[in-house]
Amino acid sequence: MAVGGTVRDHRDAWRVAMVIPLHGPAGLFGPSCEAIAELAAHELNAESGVLGREVTLEIVDGGAPPGIVATRLTELITAGQVDAVSGWHISSVRNALAPVVAGRIPYAYTPLYEGGERRPGIFCSGEIxxxxxxxxxxxxxxxxxxxxxxxxxxxxxxxxxxxxxxxxxxxxxxxxxxxxxxxxxxxxxxxxxxxxxxxxxxxxxxxxxxxxxxxxxxxxxxxxxxxxxxxxxxxxxxxxxxxxxxxxxxxxxxxxAYFRSLVNADAMDLLDRYVGLHGPDAPPLNNAAESCYEGLHTLAMLAERAGSARLPEMAAVVDGFAYHGPRGTVEFHGQQAAQHVHLAVADGYDFDIIARL
The missing domain is CATH 3.40.50.2300 (Response regulator)
Known part of the structure; x- marks a missing residue:
């Protein structure tokens, strides 16, 4: 699906497979992940897309068994229908996707995870x-x-x-x-x-x-x-x-690294833009969904830094790459991002932030 905006060149879209859970235990925040991915694409396209190419999204159900997700992604890559991969999905799905993606297209893995991912071309923006x-x-x-x-x-x-x-x-x-x-x-x-x-x-x-x-x-x-x-x-x-x-x-x-209740200009601006695009009845913005926003912007800014949306050039510039966003400053050390993490306590249906760790 194509998502909004005007870019300089419509001849060649930049297509991202967003692997997000649409069912299963994590399916309850899948709609939020999809909605904020649409916001990220909308914002990128309102500027200049990625290197002048319109950003389009292909939603892949990351809640399916890992082998089925890998088969679907293989089909998309082999057919030349996607140029990059991102999204929130569990580590067993990432492990199934890594051999499919390796050396072919860039992959921004967005969730918190166990750490230690070093396979080429996988950029991990989540907490460890x-x-x-x-x-x-x-x-x-x-x-x-x-x-x-x-x-x-x-x-x-x-x-x-x-x-x-x-x-x-x-x-x-x-x-x-x-x-x-x-x-x-x-x-x-x-x-x-x-x-x-x-x-x-x-x-x-x-x-x-x-x-x-x-x-x-x-x-x-x-x-x-x-x-x-x-x-x-x-x-x-x-x-x-x-x-x-x-x-x-x-x-x-x-x-x-992110809570909807964070009181800083960047986080509050994100919430305003999210509600502005989807309305007050949008799926709740949350830390799992926000990671998808980080993933798309990571890919886009890496491409701008490299001057290319191809994996070898992006991989060559990721170490030391940093940007400022809703989480504050995010900096990559090798393929792994580091960012400030906050501790919160549940208060009814929201979170009260009590410390920055």
Missing amino acids: PRLQIAPALAWLRTNMGARRWFVAGDDYVWPRESGAAVRQFARELGLHVAGEAYAELGGDMAELVAKVDAARCDGVLMLLVGQDAVEFNRQFARRGLHERMLRFSPLMEENMLLASGCQATRNLFVAA
């Missing part, structure tokens, strides 16, 4: 555990007295590898990991919550996606656990708060 989870655990230890933790996650690469990183952080910070358990994506969260209850911890680190985190929050509150232990999540947004229910999000802390 060392800069997101570790400082949050340090803050919660110092300010909330949370030293004894249970790690509860979905059973795939991001939670598993992040859980391993947490064990290292615990040794560095003087914390204790009292237990660790993982459940199938889209599975029953009741058993997972029962294990947390039995562990008698100060807090539970939730490495859960979308609807799985929602169900965990509900089960957690039904047992009254929110009265005696806190929760910390690196992946929680406004749709998930709304679906969890107000009573199920007490004592819930979240770390992210």
Whole structure:
């Protein structure tokens, strides 16, 4: 689909496959991801597109099984229908897409993830555990007295590898990991919550996606656990708060590079532009969706910096590349971006930001 604006040259569009979840556990914020991707394309096209080429988007359902997503992307690349890839999708999908994309077209991977991606041509703009989870655990230890933790996650690469990183952080910070358990994506969260209850911890680190985190929050509150232990999540947004229910999000802390409630000029301007394009009934703007905005702008600005939208030229200039946006300053060290991360606490259906980590 083409998205708005006037550019200098309409003869050759710059086509981006936006891989975002349209169903499954993360499907509840898929509409927000699609809506903000439309805003990013609209803004780029209102200027000059990408090197004079109109930006168009091809939405690919990243909520499908990884192999199916990879097959769809293979078809698009082989047919010459896309020039780049971006979007929010889980790490198991990224691992399936990497061999398909490698050396062919640029790929801006936008979500928080487990870190360590070094395959050529993948530019990671999301948060990593060392800069997101570790400082949050340090803050919660110092300010909330949370030293004894249970790690509860979905059973795939991001939670598993992040859980391993947490064990290292615990040794560095003087914390204790009292237990660790993982459940199938889209599975029953009741058993997972029962294990947390039995562990008698100060807090539970939730490495859960979308609807799985929602169900965990509900089960957690039904047992009254929110009265005696806190929760910390690196992946929680406004749709998930709304679906969890107000009573199920007490004592819930979240770390992210972006929150809709950030009070700074860049973040507030983004919200104004988003509502201006889609109206007051637009899908809620949130940190997962905003990452898609970052991904498209990362690709566009890398192309401008390189003077080319081809992968070899873009890969040659990514190290040290920096820009200023809704998250503040984002700077790439090799293929991985670094940015400021904020800690917030859930307050009803929104977040109160309490610290910059």
